[in-house]
Amino acid sequence: QVQLVESGGGVVQPGMSLRLSCAPSGYTFSSYGMHWVRQAPGKGLEWVAAIWFDGSKRDHADSVKGRFTISRDNSKNTLYLQMNSLRAEDAAVYYCVRDPGTQFFYFDYWGQGTLVTVSS
Amino acid sequence: DIQMTQSPSFVSASVGDRVTITCRASQGLSSSLVWYQQKPGKAPKLLIYATSSLQSGVPSRFSGGGSGTEFTLTISSLQPEDFATYYCQQGNSLPVTFGGGTKVEMK
Secondary structure (H helix, E strand, O other), X not given: OOEEEEEOOEEEOXXXXXXXXXXXXXXXXXXXXXXXXXXXXXXXXXXXXXXXXXXXXXXXXXOOOOOEEEEEEOXXXXXXXXXXXXXXXXXEEEEEEEEXXXXXXXXXXXXXXXXXXXXX | OOOXXXXXXXXXXXXXXXXXXXXXXXXXXXXXXXXXEEOOOOOOEEEEEOOOEEOOOOOOOXXXXXXXXXXXXXXXXXXXHHOXXXXXXXXXXXXXEEOOOEEEEEO
8 A cells, every 4th residue: 555654754953954755555666646734733735846757847835945856866766855955944744745646736645644843 | 827815714613513614715726626634743635536425434414516716615514533634735736735724623
C-alpha cells in the first residue's frame, strides 16, 4: 500500500535552516508529482510547494519563495524541502503529499507529517 | 490566486442529521474542487475529487456537487465517525488554495 514517511522536523531558531525528507513506498515514485502542504498549530491547510514527476518544473508559495526549495531524487525515491531563513510563522506540521497526476492538482495520499518549531 | 471561502465555520449536528457545507471560489473552477476530512492529530484524508467523484473507500453518504464558483459537500446521514473538520481545495491552478475549514461538532 502507498505510504509517505516524512522526517527532518525539529526545533530551530529563527534564521536557521532545516531540510525535510519524505520517503514514499508502495508505488512508482518517479511517475507522480509531489507537493508539501503545511498546517500551523490550530490553523488550516496551506500549500507550500510542488514538483513535477520528473523534477522538470517546480513552484513555491509566495510566502516561502526565495527561502524554501522543493527537490526530488528519483534514484533514491526521496522528496525534499530545504528550508532556509526560517521564521516564527513557518512553524507548522509539514505534510508530504502525492498528486495523482490528473488535469487538476489534488492530493490522494498524505504522510503523517513532521513538526517544525521555530523558536528562540 | 484563487480564494476559497467555506461556510459555515462550525456545524453542530446529531447522528443521523443531513449536513451540507458550502465552498465558494473567487473565480470559476473547471470541476477542480476537492474535499478532505481531517480528524484531530491526523493527516487530512481525500473524500471527493473533481467536484463529485468519490475517492475509493469513502462511504456513499458523502457527496459533492456544484459548478462555477459554488460547491457543496453533503453528508446524507451523519455517523459518529464523521465528526471532524472538512476542507475544500481548488486544483485549477497553482497556488493550490484551501478553504478555511468547517468543524462538524456533536450537538
